Amino acid sequence: MKVLLLQQPKSFSNYPKWIEEIQERFDCLEVMVFTSNDRAAHHSWPSSVIKEIEVSDYSSDSATAKFFDIVRKFKPDRIVSSSEEDVLRVAEARSLFGIPGLQHELALSCRDKVTMKQSALDAGLKIMALLNQL
Structure with missing residues (x-):
């Protein structure tokens, strides 16, 4: 190895x-x-x-x-x-x-907030703004 x-x-x-x-x-x-x-x-x-x-x-x-x-x-x-x-x-x-x-594409989506949010949206996850929860 x-x-x-x-x-x-x-x-x-x-x-x-x-x-x-x-x-x-x-x-x-x-x-x-x-x-x-x-x-x-x-x-x-x-x-x-x-x-x-x-x-x-x-x-x-x-x-x-x-x-x-x-x-x-x-x-x-x-x-x-x-x-x-x-x-x-x-x-x-x-x-x-x-x-x-x-791999790079997934690492990028984990390190970049905009990309991470888009990946979550593409996966069908509901995104809520933090301010809406207060």
Whole structure:
């Protein structure tokens, strides 16, 4: 199983511990962590298990381009985001490369209120304004 994990600079998830917990479930687990220079865990795992890719400006367009290049070359089975801020970037990569998980269109409708409201209306749900409930 090949997993690409996006580790936001602001996130404090202990991904080496998370990887240790799931490693027992897979015969061969290969994890690539995409993070910033100042957030890398600098773990003691062998690079055959966890490889960290560090960028200086995690939110930049060049970091996004590098992320998509990594997805193209690494061909992960799953992409995991450690933060809500990466949901759309990860979902777009899943959609573009046919990776299971939350796809871009649904992620967009969950992150954009106007799109979310239209999706609910399209599904036949009744939408009530908050002010009408007061």
